[in-house]
Amino acid sequence: MAASTPLEIVPATASDIAALVDAHQRFMRNYYSARLGGYYLRHFFWPILLDEPGTNVFIARESDAVAGFVICTRETDRLRSRLLAGAGIVGNALLLWRSLTDPLVMRSSLGNILNLLKPRDTLLPSAELFLIGVDECCRGKGIGRRLMEAMDVWFRKVGEDTCFLRVRADNASAIRLYETMAFERSREVTEMGERWLLMAKRYDSTKSVSP
Numbered sequence: 187m188a189a190s191t192p193l194e195i196v197p198a199t200a201s202d203i204a205a206l207v208d209a210h211q212r213f214m215r216n217y218y219s220a221r222l223g224g225y226y227l228r229h230f231f232w233p234i235l236l237d238e239p240g241t242n243v244f245i246a247r248e249s250d251a252v253a254g255f256v257i258c259t260r261e262t263d264r265l266r267s268r269l270l271a272g273a274g275i276v277g278n279a280l281l282l283w284r285s286l287t288d289p290l291v292m293r294s295s296l297g298n299i300l301n302l303l304k305p306r307d308t309l310l311p312s313a314e315l316f317l318i319g320v321d322e323c324c325r326g327k328g329i330g331r332r333l334m335e336a337m338d339v340w341f342r343k344v345g346e347d348t349c350f351l352r353v354r355a356d357n358a359s360a361i362r363l364y365e366t367m368a369f370e371r372s373r374e375v376t377e378m379g380e381r382w383l384l385m386a387k388r389y390d391s392t393k394s395v396s397p
């Protein structure tokens with residue numbers, strides 16, 4: 187039997203897109219972004235993420251399989267606008283089609299559009315933990331924590347002093363993970379009938395958190 191290789195955390199590249207699409211759809215099936223369809227994820231969503239200069243994706247890789255991933259960005263507004271409207275005619279037509287056929291996608295797309303139309307919430311930093319997911323079979327083994335540590339190292343290195351995230355207010359396991367990684371609860375918001383918790387972490391511990 188071949189010996190399994192130890193888990194490593196590495197930055198994703200274009201050659202990881204197929205594995206990331208599979209991981210995204212399996213690990214996060216109840217999430218809006220995972221329901222956008224394999225073709226859209228493969229040809230638009232993940233290529234846009236990997237192409238964004240202010241965005242990084244880290245993969246937890248074990249024996250050549252993706253056990254988890256985290257998407258983190260220094261340019262949350264630009265990334266969100268690109269994901270929403272930067273996919274060209276074909277990509278946007280696919281998004282529209284998904285929205286018309288899946289109520290969750292419709293609700294989230296409308297929420298995203300309304301958010302982008304609203305004036306920028308100046309209290310929110312632009313560095314964001316955008317999405318994190320770990321394979322169901324590998325949860326509870328510290329992979330989420332290791333992915334977030336890789337994100338922290340990068341944000342610190344590039345000089346970010348605060349990172350925020352939004353999480354469904356009822357996602358207890360994710361909130362617990364974030365709290366163990368020093369994120370603090372900031373406030374709750376309701377969007378399209380769903381409660382979201384905003385959390386933030388300061389890398390400079392002498393300043394207080396205020397989103």
Ligand SMILES: CC(C)(COP(=O)(O)OP(=O)(O)OC[C@H]1O[C@@H](n2cnc3c(N)ncnc32)[C@H](O)[C@@H]1OP(=O)(O)O)[C@@H](O)C(=O)NCCC(=O)NCCS
Pocket residue numbers: 213214316317318319320321324325326327328329330331332353357358359360362363364366
């Ligand atoms: C949230 C998620 C990423 C956690 O990944 P993970 O690899 O299981 O997390 P870890 O093993 O690193 O756990 C780190 C800490 O988080 C907390 N935690 C993680 N899962 C937990 C659970 N199910 N219940 C309670 N606490 C939990 C614990 O405090 C844990 O530390 P401990 O093991 O020392 O007690 C994973 O459950 C997941 O992919 N969920 C589905 C997708 C999702 O909800 N993503 C977040 C929103 S974008």
